[in-house]
Amino acid sequence: MDRRIKKNQTAIMNALIQLMAEKDFEKITINEIAERADVNRGTIYSHYADKYDLMDKCLAAQLQQLIESCSAVEDETDPNPSKTSLLRTLEQLEENALFYKTLLRNKALLSFRNQLQDMINNQIKTQFLENNLNLDKLSKDISVQFLSSATVGVIEWWFTHSNPCSAKEITEKLWSMLDLNLQMIRSQA
Structure with a gap:
């Protein structure tokens, strides 16, 4: 280009x-x-074509960057690639804080929240598949929805409270909660 x-x-x-x-x-x-x-x-x-097309393309570009940053880390020595992916995603969000804060606060763009949650849903589903959890479909769907909703909720809180901590700090706190819930889900499998 x-x-x-x-x-x-x-x-x-x-x-x-x-x-x-x-x-x-x-x-x-x-x-x-x-x-x-x-x-x-x-x-x-x-x-x-118009401001809506501009917004759609702007969202698509930012979400593509997020998806790429959220993708699994290829470092085979990393003991926890999912946690590292979460950190990279939150760092990407932090780096573009004005954009994401604006989207999360702008009521006209509720679709962004849904797209963010879909992206996180896909990452969590991948995590479940990687861990070969033996859950029935309903239990798996509920677990994915619970974990992704919690993650998006924490991200929204982080932005609406003007990022009161660094991406690394929030990753540590969020990961400990997600990991605890994943352990509970695994014990039910």
């Missing part, structure tokens, strides 16, 4: 994020985005 195009797209996405931190998504106009990004409206429309 041409560097100028990438630079414009980054500026446009950053402008949208900044505006969303200031006001509700529904009240943001293409003119405001263009002005903030220092591009003309035509540039925005050459990349995006």
